[in-house]
Amino acid sequence: MELKILVENPLEMHYVVVEITDVNDHSPSFPEREQTFEIAEHTLPGRRFQLHTAQDPDAGINSIRTYTLTSNEHFEVNIRQGDAGKVPFLVLKKSLDREQKDKHTLLVTAVDGGKPPRSGTLNVSIIVLDSNDNRPVFSQEIYQISIQENVPVGTSIFRMNATDPDESSNGEIEYNLGKTLKKKVYEIFELEKLTGEIRVKGIVDYEENEVYELDVEASDKGTPPLTGECRVIIKIKDVNDNPPEIEVTSLSNTVSEDSKPGTVISLLSVKDKDSGVNGKIISHISNDVPFELKPSYKENIFSVVTKGFLDREQVSHYEIIIKATDCGEPPLSTFKTLNIQISDVNDNRPHFEHNPLQFYLVENNLAGASIFSVSATDKDLNDNAAISYHIVREGAQNDIMSFLNVNSDNGHITALKSFDFEVLKKFQFQVVATDSGTPSLSSNVTVNVFILDQNDNAPVILYPVSSNGSAEGEVTDHSLFGLDRYTGQIRTHRSFTETDEAEHKLLILVKDNGNVSLSATATVIVKLVEPKEAFAASDVKSATKVDEEDNVTFYLMITLGSVSVLFIISIIVLIAMQCSKSTDYTSKYLQETNYDGTLCHSIQYRSGDKRYMLVGPRMSIGSTIVPGSHANTLVLPDRRRPSGEVRL
Incomplete structure (x- = not known):
């Protein structure tokens, strides 16, 4: 230290420095501990x-x-x-x-x-x-997980776990999906920001995508925030959720009925979006049809072929049901139906239901009108079944064919003439039915036509007289003569006497049995004569009758026969007259062993299924038959009735 000293004599001021030696008796100290x-x-x-x-x-x-x-x-x-x-x-x-x-x-x-x-x-x-100097870090750079397809929406499939050693907001992490992922990823998956949980929010379909790759970011809340990244690979496990698919690549939906077995009608392929056994397919035709499924050289390619002969006339349409089943658990199946039409081939001839055919035609038909029709059927279709008709004329021996015509379209038979039962009772011809196929097929039918009689002819009284019909008469003496109404026989009821008239006039009416009855009349004159005159009269009347009906030769033959018979009868009569002198010579003369009391004789004969009876006066007694105005003979089927007698 310095000291200041003042000396007055002389007055002087002096500075004295005094140094105090320090001792290290203090330790250094801080103001705060x-x-x-x-x-x-x-x-x-x-x-x-x-x-x-x-x-x-x-x-x-x-x-x-x-x-x-x-x-x-x-x-x-x-x-x-x-x-x-x-x-x-x-x-x-x-x-x-x-x-x-x-x-x-x-x-x-x-x-x-x-x-x-x-x-x-x-x-x-x-x-x-703390400084935000650490990025969030994932435990793995790549995560791989597997889930089944069709996982329910909302299912949590994975939880992310990233760490950040920073504290506070620098260590708070948020998770986000990368910004460059495919759009489908954002539609199917979502990531919870705070928890890092990955959830399903859409339909997971293995067949659409087997693997999804998600880029996940974990960011802290520092300023600026730091980010860590990882990749999540999600593999989809297949579930048998897809039935097989059947695709028809080609189809001939119309098959000819003459196709040979093995003809290919369709090609098809089957596939299944599933994998493994879930996608393995077994295919077959499930219904009973004449078709089969044949595998191709390539897997899951098949052809549908005919396995038998087809017949459109039996089955014209088939539904082929194809079944494809996978091998999943449980298996899934798909059905495919092919509609096949069988096209027609001209393999069937026209067919007549009956052969031969029989038709009954009433006589006097209208010329040019249809009298009946024939009809054939054909099991084929369209032109193959379009039938035309024609009559076989080649080699026909009957001229009737020229009067018949057939409508080629409908088989209606037309007669160009009117038939007469009394002229033609039956005829036969053939009709051919031909289809319009290529080549055409045909068949024929024999047609038998029977003409039916109409009552279009009045009775005709001839010698001999037809036995059909009935007769009625008027006589002068009703007690002497009788008439059988069905045979026309005139009988005597008793022997002639001297008091009887020498001449009797009989009016005979003959009627048939038609719906509209027709009739004829004849007058019979009976004369009582001596035996010789009876023979002569009989000869003259017989000769005259024959001359009217026959030619000269036949007349001569009849005349010679009559003369011969007359000669023999005359001899017999003379002998008889000598033997008997009875006044009742007429009665005795006529009494013979088989005498039936009639002045007429009859001759019966048959022609086919018809019966004829010829009635005329006996040659032993002179008689005259005056015929009516009708000139035809009515021939009817034999109608047997009990014989009756009409008193005249």
């Missing part, structure tokens, strides 16, 4: 942080000489000389990492220069402040 620093972990090395300055009352060499720091890798002490002495600084020599150590405790020591030196300490706490 602890000092705390908050240093961000991203602070760069070289950053300086000022420490509290220590105080030491000692002076000189005993004052604070230096500062020391406990050994560490991140900090060091740097001293700067200031006005107040030495000032310590804490210098960052290596970056801090909060994730490794979030707090550092240091001890700073101030040392004086005494001997021995004294020191004082300062506790320094370094709190490392």
Whole structure:
């Protein structure tokens, strides 16, 4: 220290320096025992942080000489000389990492220069402040998971797990799907931001996509945020959820009935979107049809072929049901129906239901009108079944064919003439039915036509007279003669006497049995004569009758026969007259063993199924038959009735 001394004589002022020697009796001390620093972990090395300055009352060499720091890798002490002495600084020599150590405790020591030196300490706490220097990290870069298709919507299939060592918002993570994924991924999957849970939000279909790749991002909330990435590969497991598919690649839906077995009518392919056994297919025709399924050289390619002969007339349409079944569990099946039409071939002839045919035609039909029709059927179709008709005329021996015509379209038979039962009772011809196929087929039918009689002829009284019909008569003496109404026989009821008239006139009426009865009349004159005159009259009448009906030769033959018979009868009569002188010579003469009391005789004969009876007067008694005006003979079927007698 300096002292100021004043000397008055002479007056002088002197300065005296007094040096007090210090003793190191004080230790350095800090104003505070602890000092705390908050240093961000991203602070760069070289950053300086000022420490509290220590105080030491000692002076000189005993004052604070230096500062020391406990050994560490991140900090060091740097001293700067200031006005107040030495000032310590804490210098960052290596970056801090909060994730490794979030707090550092240091001890700073101030040392004086005494001997021995004294020191004082300062506790320094370094709190490392977090910086967003860590990205979220996934436990794996690639995750692989498998799920079955058709997983229900809303199902959680995976939970992401990313970590971030940062704290607070720097360590809070949000999850998001990458922005460059396919659109389908966003439609099927969703990612929960906070939990990292992946859920199904759409239909998962193995057949549409077998694998999905999801890029997932995990971002913290730092400023700026840091992001970590990973990939999630989702493999879809197949489920047998698809039935087989049958595709018809070609089809001939019309098949000719003459197709040979093995004819291909369709080609088809089968497929199944499922995989493995779920996609293995077994195919066959499930119904009973004359077709079969044949595999091709290529898997799941088949052809449908005929396995037998076809007949359109039996079955004209087939439904072929094809069944394809996969081998999944449970198996799924698909059905496909092919509609096949069988086309016609001209393999059937026209057919007449009956052969021969019989028709009955009433005589006097209208010429040019249809009298009946024939009809044939054909099992074929269209032109193959279009039938035309014609009459076989070649080689026909009957001229009747020229009077018949057939409508080629409908088989109606037309007669160009009117038939007469009395002229033609039956005829036969053939009709041919021909289809319009290529080549055409035909068949024929024999037609038998029977003409039916109409009552179109009145009775005709001839000698001999037809026995059909009935007769009625008028006589002058009703007690003498009788008439059988069915045979026309005139009988005597008794023997002639001398008192009887010498001539009797009989009016005979003959009627037939038609619906509209026709009739004829004849007058019979019976004369009573001597036997010789009877024979002569009989001869003359017989000769006259024959001359009217026959030619000259026949007349001569009849005449010669009559003369011969007359000669013989005359001899017999003369002998009889000599033997008997009875006045009732007429009765005795007529009495013979088989005499039936009639003055007529009859001759019966048959022609085919008809019966004829010829009635005329006996040659032993003269009689005259006056015929009516009708000139035809009516021939009817034999109608037997009990014979009756009409008294005249």
